[in-house]
Amino acid sequence: MNYQNLLQKYQLKATPQRMAIIALMQRAGHISIDELFYLIREIFASISLATLYKNIHTMMEVSLIREVKVPGMKSKYEIEKQPHAHALCKRCGELIDIPFDSIQLLKNTIQESNYIADEVSIVISGICPKCQK
Ligand SMILES: [Zn+2]
Ligand SMILES: [Zn+2]
Known part of the structure; x- marks a missing residue:
């Protein structure tokens, strides 16, 4: 880049x-x-x-x-990139991107709110694959 x-x-x-x-x-x-x-x-x-x-x-x-x-x-x-959600490991603190277009998925719900949504933030927290071992 x-x-x-x-x-x-x-x-x-x-x-x-x-x-x-x-x-x-x-x-x-x-x-x-x-x-x-x-x-x-x-x-x-x-x-x-x-x-x-x-x-x-x-x-x-x-x-x-x-x-x-x-x-x-x-x-x-x-840095701004494709729409994505995040997953956070509660043990090691790793934060990764997961391809996911939340605005697209929640289109109907957002429409009902009558908002012009520019951001939906989704963070999944849990235990990452490395820490599961
Ligand atoms: Zn972890
Ligand atoms: Zn990210």
Whole structure:
């Protein structure tokens, strides 16, 4: 993925910090602000948490990044992709994507609400296959 093109596609300036945030996010799949802050400090030693938040916020506003709210945990962030649900392991904390278009599936229900839904969030929590062994 070319991060510079990606940022430009969303009308954002491709700053080195934003490109690093996306690269780290892409590598991690889902990442919390704390983890991201720790990793980005290895590249930009003087970046502040406030600056990191500001960049995340800017990229969320244009829907390049999405917040994943995980029950009982700090939010994680991911790069916007195909609609999907999440599965969370209560033992090891692994969070994975499961292909699932919840808006499509819940179309009738959403219609009854008369809302214009832009997001339905589904998190399945349980024990992952590795932890079952
Ligand atoms: Zn697990
Ligand atoms: Zn995800």
